[in-house]
Amino acid sequence: MEDKKKKMLLHICCAGCGVYVSQVLNQEYDLSLFYYNPNIYPYSEYLKREEEVKKLCNLFNLKLIISDYNHEEWLLKIKGLEKERERGARCMVCYYDRINKTALYARDHNFDIFTTTLSVSPHKSAQSILRIGKNLAEKYGLEFLAQDFKKKDGFKKASALSKELGLYRQNYCGCEFSRDIN
Secondary structure (H helix, E strand, O other): OOOOOEEEEEEEHHHHHHHHHHHHHHOOOOEEEEEEEOOOOHHHHHHHHHHHHHHHHHOOEEEEOOOOOHHHHHHHHHOOOOOOOOHHHHHHHHHHHHHHHHHHHHHHHHOOOEEEEEHHHHOOOOHHHHHHHHHHHHHOOOOEEEOOOOOHHHHHHHHHHHHHHHHOOOOOOOOHHHHOOO
């Protein structure tokens, strides 16, 4: 009898980061992608990234859940942190918001485990992301895959694979406050 794969919810920020991570995880888990990114600005950029995630899911027959987009609510969450440096307090609030929403969805929809593609980026603090994920898993009684996906050339592999597949790769994390920094 074949072992049943654990049901995993993967928060995906964009197809460029998610293409490699989803391929690695899809081998071991019953994978669903969760697109929740209210930080992305402008809305046209959000929609462009959403379309690329749909393209990725179609290419690899992956399940996709698209959550709500409320940029104004996100702006309220980071109010006063607009001038923070990249990887600073604003980013910590943003990581928490997106990982928390993923954890809540995982809990409410009977997923066994959750994680995020955020750690694949060299511009993000994997240590902070993984700490947040572990804390939320404990809070909600879930399992979190605490993996720094940029290790073992993860970012390089994600970049090469997205280029090979013709996926859009943006040049900033998503929020208007990081757009002019990178």
